[in-house]
């Protein structure tokens with residue numbers, strides 16, 4: 001079930017692009033909460049979901065923001081997904097009206113753990129790969145399964161050789 005392909009391609013996301021895409025995610029979610037359309041709280045899946053969650057919370061004027069920490073990767077190698085830190089379940093309840101935000105879904109392993117913890121939550125990611133995009137209710141951009149997404153917090157500006165090099 002969790003058999004990711006090798007990553008042949010790279011998709012490099014700048015801060016500007018991430019900001020634009022996270023805003024687009026917020027606009028898609030606006031007014032889509034249960035009952036009156038409002039969301040009760042945002043839960044960021046740390047660490048990658050924190051920057052997108054902050055942008056979504058800002059756009060939608062949601063002041064209650066919590067985190068769930070799920071670790072499943074060591075660099076590009078996946079191990080067993082585990083919850084290292086849970087959000088305040090007195091606020092979360094069964095997840096109704098809660099917006100869970102992550103940067104991306106790849107195999108879906110992380111979201112399976114989150115979903116089991118908050119069965120009624122709305123899960124949204126900025127990017128989604130096809131293997132597990134059904135695990136997400138809302139996303140902005142689909143990226144192929146054999147692509148590794150590089151986020152701006154993992155990148156640095158550096159010199160590159162001219163195309164017509166020495």
Ligand SMILES: O=P(O)(O)OC[C@H]1O[C@H](OP(=O)(O)OP(=O)(O)O)[C@H](O)[C@@H]1O
Pocket residue numbers: 045046047048049070071072073074102103104105106107108109110111132
């Ligand atoms: O769908 P999956 O195959 O589970 O992969 C997606 C998860 O992997 C990355 O997080 P990671 O576990 O690397 O931790 P990080 O957010 O702290 O970088 C990414 O931020 C997602 O949360």
Ligand SMILES: Nc1nc2[nH]cnc2c(=O)[nH]1
Pocket residue numbers: 073104106107147148149150151
């Ligand atoms: N940065 C990053 N983390 C991931 N975790 C699972 N897939 C990915 C990916 O494509 N990029």
Ligand SMILES: [Mg+2]
Pocket residue numbers: 045046047048049102103
């Ligand atoms: Mg993550």
